[in-house]
Amino acid sequence: xxxxxxxxxxxxxxxxxxxxxxxxxxxxxxxxxxxxxxxxxxxxxxxxxxxxxxxxxxxxxxxxxxxxxxxxxxxxxxxxxxxxxxxxxxxxxxxxxxxxxxxxxxxxxxxxxxxxxxxxxxxxxxxxxxxxxxxxxxxxxxxxxxxxxxxxxxxxxxxxxxxxxxxxxxxxxxxxxxxxxxxxxxxxxxxxxxxxxxxxxxxxxxxxxxxxxxxxxxxxxxxxxxxxxxxxxxxxxxxxxxxxxxxxxxxxxxxxxxxxxxxxxxxxxxxxxxxxxxxxxxxxxxxxxxxxxxxxxxxxxxxxxxxxxxxxxxxxxxxxxxxxxxxxxxxxxxxxxxxxxxxxxxxxxxxxxxxxxxxxxxxxxxxxxxxxxxxxxxxxxxxxxxxxxxxxxxxxxxxxxxxxxxxxxxxxxxxxxx
Numbered sequence: 001x002x003x004x005x006x007x008x009x010x011x012x013x014x015x016x017x018x019x020x021x022x023x024x025x026x027x028x029x030x031x032x033x034x035x036x037x038x039x040x041x042x043x044x045x046x047x048x049x050x051x052x053x054x055x056x057x058x059x060x061x062x063x064x065x066x067x068x069x070x071x072x073x074x075x076x077x078x079x080x081x082x083x084x085x086x087x088x089x090x091x092x093x094x095x096x097x098x099x100x101x102x103x104x105x106x107x108x109x110x111x112x113x114x115x116x117x118x119x120x121x122x123x124x125x126x127x128x129x130x131x132x133x134x135x136x137x138x139x140x141x142x143x144x145x146x147x148x149x150x151x152x153x154x155x156x157x158x159x160x161x162x163x164x165x166x167x168x169x170x171x172x173x174x175x176x177x178x179x180x181x182x183x184x185x186x187x188x189x190x191x192x193x194x195x196x197x198x199x200x201x202x203x204x205x206x207x208x209x210x211x212x213x214x215x216x217x218x219x220x221x222x223x224x225x226x227x228x229x230x231x232x233x234x235x236x237x238x239x240x241x242x243x244x245x246x247x248x249x250x251x252x253x254x255x256x257x258x259x260x261x262x263x264x265x266x267x268x269x270x271x272x273x274x275x276x277x278x279x280x281x282x283x284x285x286x287x288x289x290x291x292x293x294x295x296x297x298x299x300x301x302x303x304x305x306x307x308x309x310x311x312x313x314x315x316x317x318x319x320x321x322x323x324x325x326x327x328x329x330x331x332x333x334x335x336x337x338x339x340x341x342x343x344x345x346x347x348x349x350x351x352x353x354x355x356x357x358x359x360x361x362x363x364x365x366x367x368x369x370x371x372x373x374x375x376x377x378x379x380x381x382x383x384x385x386x387x388x389x390x391x392x393x394x395x396x397x398x399x400x401x402x403x404x405x406x407x408x409x410x411x412x413x414x415x416x417x418x
Contacts, residue, residue: 054388055160058135060146060153061175064123065090075122076114083113090121103356115168115176124175126382127153160389169355170371174382177375179390184357185270185350185365186339186397192274192361193281193338198331200278201285202320205327208286209293210315229283237344240276245348248272254362268349271361276344281334288330292323322416328409332402339398342369368394 067075070086078086084105088096099105105113118124127150130142135157146155168178204225212218249267250256252275296319304314320327351366352374358365368390375387 051388051391053132054385055392056132058130058142058155059126059158060128060150060155062125062127062153065121067122075117080110080113083117086117086121119171119173119176126175129382129385160385161392165389170353174380174386177386179371179393181354181357182366182368182371186367188270188358189273189367190339192271193277196275196278197282197285201282202289202327204286205289205293206315209290225283225286229287233280233341234343236276236280237347240272240344240348244272244275269362270358270365272348273345273365276348277338281338284334285330289327292326296322324412325409328405332405336398340369342373345370
């Protein structure tokens with residue numbers, strides 16, 4: 001016989017009250033999530049507004065030596081020999097010797113010599129800048145102010161983010177400073193980070209998921225990997241200083257390979273920076289790769305074994321291809337963190353002011369985040385405009401790298417489905 005459940009065990013009034021309370025809680029949580037999303041969007045738009053507002057605007061210029069007085073044609077159209085002559089005639093001997101020590105004039109390109117002429121001879125000076133909003137809505141007042149306070153100045157609308165800004169090296173004068181050296185340093189550092197951390201991280205994840213047995217040693221390794229993912233980045237900088245800069249100095253400086261540069265014989269090179277950032281993102285890559293490998297169904301492995309494949313053949317031809325989209329997603333997040341890091345690179349020895357481009361893994365270097373930090377710490381307001389423009393470059397670089405990784409991930413997914 002079936003037991004009869006008394007109707008009093010499920011009173012309709014209590015059920016309706018609980019249901020109404022759950023609906024109110026759900027509506028309240030939905031409202032909290034919506035408010036959080038709107039707040040995040042407002043903060044992001046405020047950040048973008050401040051960056052764009054500082055990257056464009058009117059500028060009042062003055063020149064110590066008018067460019068037209070140095071040659072009968074625009075300086076940017078002069079050949080290298082003429083630019084070298086202008087430098088030798090208008091720059092002191094001490095400055096010339098210092099420039100020759102950094103890089104011989106004959107070895108510099110026409111663009112580099114033009115930048116030196118502008119910086120050392122013409123010496124353009126910005127006397128005042130205005131934001132984009134003020135330049136649009138207060139243009140008449142600004143023109144009157146320039147005519148009254150700076151009668152010898154030229155008023156121009158300037159985009160701090162332009163082709164010359166992207167192709168010019170660092171300079172002590174904001175009118176001539178650019179981010180070419182910082183962009184190249186960031187690309188070199190990220191390249192070494194990927195080449196070091198990606199295969200090592202994926203290999204460690206494969207071992208922990210496919211080969212390692214469940215014993216106390218592997219559990220300790222897994223726990224340490226999880227803990228290392230939350231270690232502050234400055235700690236990795238100290239580790240990189242101790243290992244790559246000091247202990248492995250003959251390797252990271254290039255002495256063992258006969259490629260050491262005089263300024264980087266102490267190991268403070270692009271290679272040390274890339275390896276340090278590789279250690280920083282390695283736990284994140286391992287954890288994300290493990291999660292991606294776990295999502296591959298065991299039935300796929302069993303089917304491969306049933307057809308006579310070995311364990312490694314199963315991993316290489318079936319597990320890794322199916323886990324690749326998830327692995328690339330984790331790599332995207334990890335490299336995004338590496339691109340924006342500053343603290344470990346400062347400890348390892350990134351230069352805050354450098355005008356020579358890195359040409360290999362044993363070169364001196366700086367990166368875009370360090371360049372932005374160095375500019376924001378300057379007292380001149382013009383450097384903050386440069387920092388805003390460099391922030392746009394950094395975001396574009398980050399989005400470009402992420403977009404490339406997303407395309408690779410989508411391609412891998414299509415291959416799996418096909």
